[in-house]
Amino acid sequence: MDEERFASLKELESRLGYQFKRIEWLDQALTHKSFIHQTNTPLKESNEVLEFLGDAVLNLAVSHLLWKAFPEAQEGVLSLRRAHLVKRSSLAHLSKEIRLEGHLLLGKSELVDGGRKKSSILANAYEALIGAIYMDSGYDQTLKILQHQLEPYLQAEIPSFLLNDYKSLLQEQAQRTDAGSPKYQVLQEEGPDHNKRFQASVSVRGEVKGIGWGKSKKEAEQQAAKSALEAMSTKSQGPNYK
Structure with a gap:
């Protein structure tokens, strides 16, 4: 990892309020498959597996936080709230809050196609980030970071058109x-x-x-x-x- 990339990742760490024990996890979480295909780097992996893991961790953690916030709520209400919090547009918004897009490694074709602004890429990268934190420090630390970022949204009203x-x-x-x-x-x-x-x-x-x-x-x-x-x-x- 070159100095410029390392400095970029350290900047993101400061916004997250979390310092990785192995910063390689963070680097992988922000590496899109288009970058791997373009550079043909055999020792570098894309964020797809971390995204898969992060999706599962995110669903569990959000369920946990909602259950703590609404202990008397019915399952249907909790499901609705969770679906709203983990939908693609919500995850893309969370990604933008920590300015994740500026740290993504994308292939040239994806960059030209506006990849840094695509909700799908931003949401997937956010899931991969959660997977990376989980791999680096486990569930409790991941839950703490998610609780900090999701706090303003946990008690928010669900938009009426979604009810x-x-x-x-x-x-x-x-x-x-x-x-x-x-x-x-x-x-x-x-x-x-x-x-x-x-x-x-x-x-x-x-x-x-x-x-x-x-x-x-x-x-x-x-x-x-x-x-x-x-x-x-x-x-x-x-x-x-x-």
């Missing part, structure tokens, strides 16, 4: 994990014309994730998306911390 828009939240979740767009299907309808009920399902990567009922097709799809988010929340829950 019942489970489809948008599921779309964000699917995009964040590169699972593609959720697919909705009306399974059945019952009742007379003036009082019909519809049943819809939602699938991600060809697997049914949720089923819901509603008085319209749109309402049934929203309920299916809500069911999917709750199922995904239950599946990714970690241990209880008190």
Whole structure:
């Protein structure tokens, strides 16, 4: 690592309020795959694996913080809050708060294409950063850093347009994990014309994730998306911390 890169990473450390024991973790977290492909550096790795790890750590840590902040809240409310906090646009915003974009290593084509401003790249880099801190110091230190940065947002009101828009939240979740767009299907309808009920399902990567009922097709799809988010929340829950 040259002196200029080292100085750049130390500057970021000061904004994070955390000093890495192995600064190589931070360097890797900020290295996009396009840079590796362009430079063909065999000893340098991209941030993809750290991003994968950071996604899991982030979901657990945010769940932990929300549970502590809202101990009496129902699971559905906590799931909604978590989905809002970890969606792509939120992570990109957190990335910009610590000016992460200026420290990213990108390939020339990605730079020309405005990679430093892409929400997907910024969100992925933030996840990789969380993965890097976890690898460097473990869960407790990662939780402390996240709590400091997320504190202003944990108690914030969920935007009213998102309160019942489970489809948008599921779309964000699917995009964040590169699972593609959720697919909705009306399974059945019952009742007379003036009082019909519809049943819809939602699938991600060809697997049914949720089923819901509603008085319209749109309402049934929203309920299916809500069911999917709750199922995904239950599946990714970690241990209880008190």
